[in-house]
Amino acid sequence: MENILEVKNLCKRYEGFELKNINIELPKGMIMGLIGENGAGKTTTIKSILNTINIDDGEVKIFGLEMQKNEKQIKEQIGVVLDESFLSEYLNAVDVNKIMKNIYKNWDEKQYFKYIDEFKLPKNKILKDFSSGMKMKLKITTALSHNPKLLILDEPTSGLDPIARNDILDIFQEFIKNGEKSILVSSHITSDLEHIADYITFINNGEIILAKTREELLEDFGIVKCTKEEFEKIDKKDYIKYKKNKYEYSILVENKFEFKKKYDIEIIDKPTIEDIMLIYIKGER
Numbered sequence: 001m002e003n004i005l006e007v008k009n010l011c012k013r014y015e016g017f018e019l020k021n022i023n024i025e026l027p028k029g030m031i032m033g034l035i036g037e038n039g040a041g042k043t044t045t046i047k048s049i050l051n052t053i054n055i056d057d058g059e060v061k062i063f064g065l066e067m068q069k070n071e072k073q074i075k076e077q078i079g080v081v082l083d084e085s086f087l088s089e090y091l092n093a094v095d096v097n098k099i100m101k102n103i104y105k106n107w108d109e110k111q112y113f114k115y116i117d118e119f120k121l122p123k124n125k126i127l128k129d130f131s132s133g134m135k136m137k138l139k140i141t142t143a144l145s146h147n148p149k150l151l152i153l154d155e156p157t158s159g160l161d162p163i164a165r166n167d168i169l170d171i172f173q174e175f176i177k178n179g180e181k182s183i184l185v186s187s188h189i190t191s192d193l194e195h196i197a198d199y200i201t202f203i204n205n206g207e208i209i210l211a212k213t214r215e216e217l218l219e220d221f222g223i224v225k226c227t228k229e230e231f232e233k234i235d236k237k238d239y240i241k242y243k244k245n246k247y248e249y250s251i252l253v254e255n256k257f258e259f260k261k262k263y264d265i266e267i268i269d270k271p272t273i274e275d276i277m278l279i280y281i282k283g284e285r
Contacts, residue, residue: 001027003061004150004182005049010058012048019044019206022058026199029179031172033193033214034186035277036203042186043083045203046154049184050080062150076105079143081136081153089128093121096142104146112145119164132159140168144175151175153185157192165189169196190273194218200273204281214273221276222256222268225249234263241283252279 007024019041026032034042047053049060051067060067062074087096093116101107116123119137127135136159143151151172157165173196175181187193193200193214200217202210224239231242231249238259242251252275253259256268 004028004063005184006059006061007045007049008059008061010045010048010060011056012044012053013056017041017044017206019048022048022203022208024184024201024208024211026182026184028182029176030198031176031183031185031196032199032201033190033197033273034184034201034203035188035190035193035273037281038188040203041206042203043154044206046082046152046184046186050075050152076146077148078150078152079146079148081139081143081151081156083154083158087127087138087142090126092126093123093138096138100142100145106147108145108147111147112141115141115144119167133161133164136160137164137168140171144171149181151181151183151185153183155187156185157187157189165192172196190277194273202277202280209280210276217273217276218270220255220257221271222253222259223271223275223279224251224253224256224259224265224268226251226265230265236285238262241279241285243279243283250279250283252276252283 003025005024005026007022010019010022012019022045024032034045036042044053048055049067051060051071063077065074067074097109097112101109119141121134121137121141127138130138136156140156143153157168160168169192172183176183197214199211199213201208225248227248231251234251238253240252240254242249252271253268260268
């Protein structure tokens, strides 16, 4: 499967924080979700990929081209949504269209206003008077309206109500449908990623600690609830981490089917991505 994005041994050092040897492969036609706590390194990873901050080591290739050598050519073909807006608060949606069609060769004015109407965004109201949800919808509209091949999105559904979030997720799935386009999306709303992501990459303290397909995480992983006596009989190599609760232990296992064969434990809960993330971060080894 051909990769649309390849990140190899990416490192970025700040005082008190380091992004360490980040490796990512995102194939065509796929959505990858980046998860992790605030401050874990998700946004730094995205900015490093986009070359908006200088990396210390490593390599980023998009469409098979090195980002640092081919930035202008690559950015013509990617749509980006970041937390901070690059647009003046005193522009309106019509002004944004005028600016963007002078920046992108492939800017699609018809498509842009189609999304504006679909999202019920006002055309003549200045951005300063937009709600946070309206601003996010405008950013997504702008990212989609120059026919990009790759979307790189940092918290794109933040601030949106559940119905608007669902509409956006449908648009993302439609975007990749032809098998030629991909999305890299960072989100703390892990339930959104459970609906749309093909791959999940989990960053913690500047390192990737887990990279799996969504199916592997949701179908193979399991959470075992057991007593202290049952826990003490379980070999450490058969679980990832555990959390000690008031009355029981919660144990995260990577292969619930193998675990069930080995131990006399009938019920193994199916975890959410959030469950897995919480035990990885808060659990003990």
